[in-house]
Amino acid sequence: PATIRREDYRPPDWFIPEIELDFQLGLERTVVRSKLDVRRSKSAKYDAPLILNGDDLLPVNVLVDGKKWNEWKLEEGNLTLPLTGAAHIVEIEVELDPSTNTQLMGLYGSNGMLCTQCEAEGFRRITFFADRPDVLSRYKVRMEGDKQAFPILLCNGDKVEEGEAEGGRHWAQWNDPWPKPSYLFALVAGDLVANSDSFTTRSGKEVELNIWVRDGDLPRTGHAMQALKDSMRWDEEVYGREYDLGLFNIVAVSDFNMGAMENKGLNVFNSRYILADPEVATDADFDGIEGVVAHEYFHNWSGNRVTCRDWFQLSLKEGFTVFRDQSFSADMSSAALKRIEDVRILRAAQFPEDAGPLAHPIRPESYQEISNFYTATVYNKGAEIIRMMHSMMGAENFRKGTDLYFDRHDGEAATCEDFVVSMEDGGGIDLTQFRVWYRTPGTPRVSAKLSHNPQTGTATLELKQSIAAGGAKPGPSEMVIPLRTALLNPETGEHDGEQLLILDKAEQSFTFEGQNDHPVLSINRGFSAPIILENSRTAEELAFLSSHDDDPFARFEAMQQLMTGYLTAQITGTPADRDIILQAIGAVLADENIDRAFLAEIILLPTEAFLGDQMVEVDPQAIHDAREKLRGKIGVQFERKFRRLYKQCVPGEFSLSAEARADRKLRNVTLGYIAASQVEDAAEIAYDQYCDANNMTAMQGALGVLSHLDAEERGHAFESFYTRFKDNALVLDKWFTMQAMSQRSDTIKRVDALSRHPDFTLANPNRVRALYGAFAGNQVRFHDPSGRGYAMIADMVIALDPQNPQTAARFIPQLGRWRRYERGRSELMRLALEKIAATSNLSKDVAEQVSKSLA
Ligand code: B3K
Ligand code: ZN
Numbered sequence: 001p002a003t004i005r006r007e008d009y010r011p012p013d014w015f016i017p018e019i020e021l022d023f024q025l026g027l028e029r030t031v032v033r034s035k036l037d038v039r040r041s042k043s044a045k046y047d048a049p050l051i052l053n054g055d056d057l058l059p060v061n062v063l064v065d066g067k068k069w070n071e072w073k074l075e076e077g078n079l080t081l082p083l084t085g086a087a088h089i090v091e092i093e094v095e096l097d098p099s100t101n102t103q104l105m106g107l108y109g110s111n112g113m114l115c116t117q118c119e120a121e122g123f124r125r126i127t128f129f130a131d132r133p134d135v136l137s138r139y140k141v142r143m144e145g146d147k148q149a150f151p152i153l154l155c156n157g158d159k160v161e162e163g164e165a166e167g168g169r170h171w172a173q174w175n176d177p178w179p180k181p182s183y184l185f186a187l188v189a190g191d192l193v194a195n196s197d198s199f200t201t202r203s204g205k206e207v208e209l210n211i212w213v214r215d216g217d218l219p220r221t222g223h224a225m226q227a228l229k230d231s232m233r234w235d236e237e238v239y240g241r242e243y244d245l246g247l248f249n250i251v252a253v254s255d256f257n258m259g260a261m262e263n264k265g266l267n268v269f270n271s272r273y274i275l276a277d278p279e280v281a282t283d284a285d286f287d288g289i290e291g292v293v294a295h296e297y298f299h300n301w302s303g304n305r306v307t308c309r310d311w312f313q314l315s316l317k318e319g320f321t322v323f324r325d326q327s328f329s330a331d332m333s334s335a336a337l338k339r340i341e342d343v344r345i346l347r348a349a350q351f352p353e354d355a356g357p358l359a360h361p362i363r364p365e366s367y368q369e370i371s372n373f374y375t376a377t378v379y380n381k382g383a384e385i386i387r388m389m390h391s392m393m394g395a396e397n398f399r400k401g402t403d404l405y406f407d408r409h410d411g412e413a414a415t416c417e418d419f420v421v422s423m424e425d426g427g428g429i430d431l432t433q434f435r436v437w438y439r440t441p442g443t444p445r446v447s448a449k450l451s452h453n454p455q456t457g458t459a460t461l462e463l464k465q466s467i468a469a470g471g472a473k474p475g476p477s478e479m480v481i482p483l484r485t486a487l488l489n490p491e492t493g494e495h496d497g498e499q500l501l502i503l504d505k506a507e508q509s510f511t512f513e514g515q516n517d518h519p520v521l522s523i524n525r526g527f528s529a530p531i532i533l534e535n536s537r538t539a540e541e542l543a544f545l546s547s548h549d550d551d552p553f554a555r556f557e558a559m560q561q562l563m564t565g566y567l568t569a570q571i572t573g574t575p576a577d578r579d580i581i582l583q584a585i586g587a588v589l590a591d592e593n594i595d596r597a598f599l600a601e602i603i604l605l606p607t608e609a610f611l612g613d614q615m616v617e618v619d620p621q622a623i624h625d626a627r628e629k630l631r632g633k634i635g636v637q638f639e640r641k642f643r644r645l646y647k648q649c650v651p652g653e654f655s656l657s658a659e660a661r662a663d664r665k666l667r668n669v670t671l672g673y674i675a676a677s678q679v680e681d682a683a684e685i686a687y688d689q690y691c692d693a694n695n696m697t698a699m700q701g702a703l704g705v706l707s708h709l710d711a712e713e714r715g716h717a718f719e720s721f722y723t724r725f726k727d728n729a730l731v732l733d734k735w736f737t738m739q740a741m742s743q744r745s746d747t748i749k750r751v752d753a754l755s756r757h758p759d760f761t762l763a764n765p766n767r768v769r770a771l772y773g774a775f776a777g778n779q780v781r782f783h784d785p786s787g788r789g790y791a792m793i794a795d796m797v798i799a800l801d802p803q804n805p806q807t808a809a810r811f812i813p814q815l816g817r818w819r820r821y822e823r824g825r826s827e828l829m830r831l832a833l834e835k836i837a838a839t840s841n842l843s844k845d846v847a848e849q850v851s852k853s854l855a
Contacts, residue, residue: 057127306414336552
């Protein structure tokens with residue numbers, strides 16, 4: 001497949017300021033007629049042909065300026081028209097069969113309804129068009145369909161007219177006043193009901209809000225609606241951004257490749273990010289809904305009003321919008337816990353990506369299939385880059401920068417560089433060197449050494465930065481790294497203020513006066529930079545920080561590093577001190593003032609995957625064994641304390657209050673430790689929790705513990721769960737997931753059996769991820785030394801690719817990390833990739849990921 005390069009960007013030869021679309025809708029046959037007002041760009045050659053992208057389309061009819069036109073050619077799916085004038089009206093008719101569209105890109109059927117997904121290049125599967133984000137058009141759309149099958153007809157913008165048509169059909173006319181690129185087009189037709197509400201913007205405009213779902217799902221839309229209204233208010237208050245239409249529609253669909261889509265005025269969501277009530281959704285699900293609803297809403301400005309010039313600029317809208325939704329969620333609940341969670345995600349998904357064969361800068365230089373670049377790097381590392389600007393500029397100047405950005409580029413397709421220049425001009429900061437982040441892949445490593453001179457009362461901090469060569473291009477490698485730092489008194493843990501140190505050279509030292517005792521270093525507080533901090537402190541210092549640091553993230557992080565240091569030593573057979581960890585855990589458990597939700601976080605061990613990332617060569621079994629041993633020891637050591645806490649966290653009436661959530665979380669974590677201590681009644685306690693639960697958080701916590709055990713309670717609980725929830729697809733996904741995550745030795749066999757379960761289907765991406773996504777994340781079972789886990793994923797990818805390449809390609813990175821593993825597994829992982837590579841007719845999506853992984 002062809003490689004598209006950032007440096008090859010050329011502005012379009014033709015613009016299409018207006019488009020009219022007419023849809024005659026049907027699940028098996030939809031006719032699309034388009035009328036394009038095409039204008040030759042002033043900079044284009046006088047005879048540059050009009051090239052309209054198409055994917056899997058055939059023109060039934062082409063008219064130019066009202067006359068039938070036969071001079072078109074189809075080249076690689078694209079329609080080429082040799083036009084010579086400066087402006088024309090081009091009309092095209094195509095026919096689609098949405099029922100056979102299993103890729104879920106373009107117009108497709110889901111549960112009897114019709115819906116669309118156009119980002120990044122799905123519009124070209126609906127009609128021939130200049131399907132690139134720098135061509136902005138005003139859309140007028142008429143949609144017509146059977147009234148019984150599709151009582152609700154939705155599109156972008158405002159509904160301006162509707163009426164009845166012959167043969168039991170009806171129609172609606174939708175106009176969107178805001179010019180937009182084709183990737184923001186959306187249409188939905190189906191039998192839906194709405195949770196309706198309204199929002200008054202701060203300038204007094206009334207906005208109608210609807211969340212459209214299938215009939216029975218209506219009672220589960222309240223949380224999403226609240227999140228939407230909170231987001232609208234927050235964007236006014238924090239960024240000064242108001243909503244700009246009289247109507248905002250959200251539709252939940254069950255077959256969706258991603259989380260959701262920010263189409264103008266008509267967001268389309270994976271139903272898992274809309275539907276929730278306590279019985280079916282965990283606290284984490286509630287948070288996910290709040291975050292994704294906010295994310296898509298915020299795109300209305302960061303993405304829609306100011307869009308991207310080309311797909312290399314994807315992080316312009318995604319990194320910025322993730323930063324915005326993270327800040328929103330932090331404001332809605334606990335900023336400290338939110339930061340811990342965000343860093344956990346970054347380390348679980350982005351750091352490994354950045355250290356492997358698929359590493360790329362947040363602004364990639366090239367791609368074959370753009371769908372492969374909706375990555376943790378573009379999204380989450382992209383958000384970290386924006387966050388660093390925010391830290392360095394301060395909230396006020398940051399806001400001046402974003403105000404200027406929105407003002408300057410409203411209605412335009414902009415670049416990352418435009419954003420940086422606006423931040424410089426509006427916020428008064430020089431980001432010349434900071435731009436290195438945009439073009440450099442890899443996670444920087446920073447080492448910090450603090451020395452102390454008692455004679456002069458000074459402490460000196462020596463910092464060094466380096467970046468792994470993996471994939472990094474030659475060029476300046478010195479990054480601008482903002483490090484929030486404090487020096488803590490070694491007795492009291494107090495300090496006289498935090499400083500923001502800017503490390504912008506390979507090596508740099510900073511001196512601190514007035515330090516009578518050797519202070520303890522608290523650095524990268526709040527995870528102010530997305531870096532790897534190399535072992536800079538002793539176990540004693542980390543233990544001290546884990547009970548004294550006043551920055552919650554740094555406190556959590558100190559405990560993580562303490563545990564990680566011990567476990568990596570255990571795994572490689574180097575001596576290390578376990579007592580100090582037990583003491584540190586004892587200290588936080590004894591801390592009377594500690595927040596219960598924070599306590600639940602800080603006593604968690606680092607994940608097996610994270611531990612693997614710290615190893616030169618990964619042996620998943622050795623990691624698993626060492627970690628389980630420590631878990632068991634902690635469980636035994638503090639059994640009485642855990643049992644006491646478990647009892648204290650008894651659930652009362654369900655509430656989403658911070659206290660109630662903290663109790664649910666701590667109860668599940670303590671249950672995990674009670675089970676880890678291998679006491680006889682563990683299964684019984686978990687089973688009782690399952691039976692008594694009035695909410696999904698408690699149920700899932702209990703099942704998660706039971707899933708690893710051999711006890712008969714396990715079977716009972718899973719059976720009862722299935723019977724109770726078999727008609728709720730989102731909950732049934734959890735049933736698949738929890739079994740695929742089991743550490744039991746029969747898990748591979750079980751996953752294989754589940755793949756033939758009547759409720760399993762490759763046609764639904766949520767179900768595929770529930771079973772296989774969970775299994776591929778199960779470090780000890782996916783990495784079974786026989787290689788059966790790898791073969792299972794490879795076979796699934798080969799089967800899924802012809803139907804849904806986008807979702808299939810998402811499984812390649814797990815195998816793509818083969819070089820990191822011990823020899824036996826490494827070879828088997830490579831063979832699984834080779835098997836996929838040898839398959840004929842691979843999609844561009846899978847082919848690109850596999851070939852890069854093997855290169
Ligand atoms: N912008 C969409 C991503 C859709 C990508 C499909 N390949 C979701 C989001 O980031 O909000
Ligand atoms: Zn987004």
